[in-house]
Amino acid sequence: MGGDHAPAETVAGAIMAAHDGVSVLLVGDRARLTSMLPADVSLPILHAPDVVGMDEAPVHAIRRLPNSSMNVAMRAVASGRCGGMVSFGNSGAVMAAAVFALGRLPGVERPGILAPLPRADGGRLFVVDCGANVDSKPRHLAQFARLGAAYVSARGGAPRVALLANGDEDGKGDARVRAAAPLMVALGGRYVGLMEPHVALAGGCDVVVCDGFVGNILLKTAEGVAAMVAGMLEGAVAESVRARTDYARLGGGMLIGVDGMVTVGHGRSRADAVAMTLRMAWEDVKRDMLGSFRTAMVG
Amino acid sequence: MGGDHAPAETVAGAIMAAHDGVSVLLVGDRARLTSMLPADVSLPILHAPDVVGMDEAPVHAIRRLPNSSMNVAMRAVASGRCGGMVSFGNSGAVMAAAVFALGRLPGVERPGILAPLPRADGGRLFVVDCGANVDSKPRHLAQFARLGAAYVSARGGAPRVALLANGDEDGKGDARVRAAAPLMVALGGRYVGLMEPHVALAGGCDVVVCDGFVGNILLKTAEGVAAMVAGMLEGAVAESVRARTDYARLGGGMLIGVDGMVTVGHGRSRADAVAMTLRMAWEDVKRDMLGSFRTAMVG
Numbered sequence: 287m288g289g290d291h292a293p294a295e296t297v298a299g300a301i302m303a304a305h306d307g308v309s310v311l312l313v314g315d316r317a318r319l320t321s322m323l324p325a326d327v328s329l330p331i332l333h334a335p336d337v338v339g340m341d342e343a344p345v346h347a348i349r350r351l352p353n354s355s356m357n358v359a360m361r362a363v364a365s366g367r368c369g370g371m372v373s374f375g376n377s378g379a380v381m382a383a384a385v386f387a388l389g390r391l392p393g394v395e396r397p398g399i400l401a402p403l404p405r406a407d408g409g410r411l412f413v414v415d416c417g418a419n420v421d422s423k424p425r426h427l428a429q430f431a432r433l434g435a436a437y438v439s440a441r442g443g444a445p446r447v448a449l450l451a452n453g454d455e456d457g458k459g460d461a462r463v464r465a466a467a468p469l470m471v472a473l474g475g476r477y478v479g480l481m482e483p484h485v486a487l488a489g490g491c492d493v494v495v496c497d498g499f500v501g502n503i504l505l506k507t508a509e510g511v512a513a514m515v516a517g518m519l520e521g522a523v524a525e526s527v528r529a530r531t532d533y534a535r536l537g538g539g540m541l542i543g544v545d546g547m548v549t550v551g552h553g554r555s556r557a558d559a560v561a562m563t564l565r566m567a568w569e570d571v572k573r574d575m576l577g578s579f580r581t582a583m584v585g
Numbered sequence: 586m587g588g589d590h591a592p593a594e595t596v597a598g599a600i601m602a603a604h605d606g607v608s609v610l611l612v613g614d615r616a617r618l619t620s621m622l623p624a625d626v627s628l629p630i631l632h633a634p635d636v637v638g639m640d641e642a643p644v645h646a647i648r649r650l651p652n653s654s655m656n657v658a659m660r661a662v663a664s665g666r667c668g669g670m671v672s673f674g675n676s677g678a679v680m681a682a683a684v685f686a687l688g689r690l691p692g693v694e695r696p697g698i699l700a701p702l703p704r705a706d707g708g709r710l711f712v713v714d715c716g717a718n719v720d721s722k723p724r725h726l727a728q729f730a731r732l733g734a735a736y737v738s739a740r741g742g743a744p745r746v747a748l749l750a751n752g753d754e755d756g757k758g759d760a761r762v763r764a765a766a767p768l769m770v771a772l773g774g775r776y777v778g779l780m781e782p783h784v785a786l787a788g789g790c791d792v793v794v795c796d797g798f799v800g801n802i803l804l805k806t807a808e809g810v811a812a813m814v815a816g817m818l819e820g821a822v823a824e825s826v827r828a829r830t831d832y833a834r835l836g837g838g839m840l841i842g843v844d845g846m847v848t849v850g851h852g853r854s855r856a857d858a859v860a861m862t863l864r865m866a867w868e869d870v871k872r873d874m875l876g877s878f879r880t881a882m883v884g
Binding site: 517 | 640703704705716719720749750751754758759760762781782783784785786787795796797798799801802803805806807808809810811812813814815816817818822825826829830
């Protein structure tokens with residue numbers, strides 16, 4: 287029910303994903319959702335009478351509306367009815383609802399958001415934390431690093447994990463990064479050191495770890511510059527660049543460190559981005575990503 | 586003498602700038618510099634026998650090489666012989682040499698680097714601090730804001746100054762930004778609040794203030810994404826995008842808060858970027874930018 291183009295685009299995307307084999311349960315106002323389903327399409331609906339607004343104060347909204355679509359969907363995950371939940375709504379409220387309903391994984395003090403960016407070499411750069419926390423402690427960065435490494439490993443890759451910094455020499459970084467660097471030895475050969483964002487974006491690593499304030503600045507700077515450059519171009523070339531740098535179509539962010547699979551899609555997602563986000567969440571549920579996270583934190 | 590393509594490209598750029606009316610003094614090894622000047626070109630040279638390497642530890646290098654081109658140029662500013670100095674060399678060493686030779690302006694605890702980025706609306710976004718400091722205190726951000734506002738004012742604009750943040754609502758920002766926000770009232774109507782990077786890049790403000798670690802991440806993310814998108818394109822379109830997003834050609838960064846005009850050009854600057862950087866420094870010297878900075882800090 288949440289998102290800039292909800293529920294119409296969300297439902298349309300869910301239909302696309304279901305067509306591709308994703309097992310989808312819609313959560314929200316039954317009458318409104320039913321009215322958006324074409325006559326020949328049937329998707330199960332879990333009724334939730336309330337909706338958290340995009341601008342509501344997260345914790346307040348979650349407490350005030352226990353039967354909001356967000357809380358009802360989160361409880362469907364907590365009870366085991368669903369393998370994961372995807373929301374395009376108020377991301378702060380998603381985080382609050384997730385921690386409240388699912389709790390944290392053992393060994394995780396603060397859940398973070400992991401989000402993909404396109405890399406110049408055609409790969410993906412996973413940034414964690416993209417904004418779930420500010421004022422992280424060094425040990426929180428170390429926890430993000432373990433979760434990020436587990437994420438790439440579970441997807442079949444050999445993760446190269448870096449600490450985001452203003453240079454790669456010893457002594458670079460701010461106080462937080464300098465204190466986090468020694469904690470990265472637990473990653474063994476998967477830790478590749480401090481790395482600047484342009485090096486990471488060129489393909490220098492798979493996971494870049496940072497405080498959520500910094501990661502949010504990185505993400506929104508990347509979006510802003512990609513949009514600006516696309517704006518300099520015309521016609522088909524502009525469309526091609528927009529498609530290849532559309533962060534919404536990369537699958538949204540994942541809330542990592544909670545005891546359940548929760549995906550935070552872009553609020554501005556249209557149907558195709560919704561479908562892509564659902565497909566990615568579905569793949570992660572099928573490969574038991576949560577089990578990988580749990581193992582990474584106790585290991 | 587410093588920079589990835591020095592001294593050949595630096596001298597070539599200096600000749601271009603001199604041709605445009607900039608009064609240039611070359612500082613460095615007289616024999617090498619003389620050999621790079623065409624027979625029909627004459628530029629004054631101030632001899633300096635030593636060179637600070639690009640990878641040398643800044644403070645150590647500055648102390649070890651009192652007669653490096655960097656130190657000699659800085660003393661030429663301190664003595665009043667030159668209105669300003671421009672370096673394409675080791676930026677950390679430039680900062681150390683500047684503070685050592687010129688000192689700080691009254692009211693400035695930590696000099697910062699102010700650097701321009703292209704905005705989607707055709708204007709420039711000036712980011713301060715771009716990396717001179719990490720672990721800034723909130724009052725340092727307030728000082729950067731006053732200097733940044735003075736910079737845009739002296740160039741004839743009505744500055745809109747924002748604090749870089751992960752959202753624009755009350756309560757956004759990390760602890761540093763939240764503590765800095767109340768200090769911004771000294772700017773009066775020039776302060777426009779917290780602002781996200783994509784909003785600033787779209788034209789939402791003229792000066793965005795942040796800690797140097799964060800500003801450096803912003804700058805290098807912008808460069809990385811612009812390079813990546815240009816890499817997706819071909820031929821003339823790619824060249825056009827590269828030209829319009831070439832951060833070296835925007836004139837480099839200015840070290841603000843020291844008692845002298847010091848410009849930190851991009852190390853990878855070619856002749857045209859060197860010439861542009863020299864022209865911008867020259868314009869700022871002619872408009873007595875340093876006097877504007879001094880007034881802003883005592884006012």
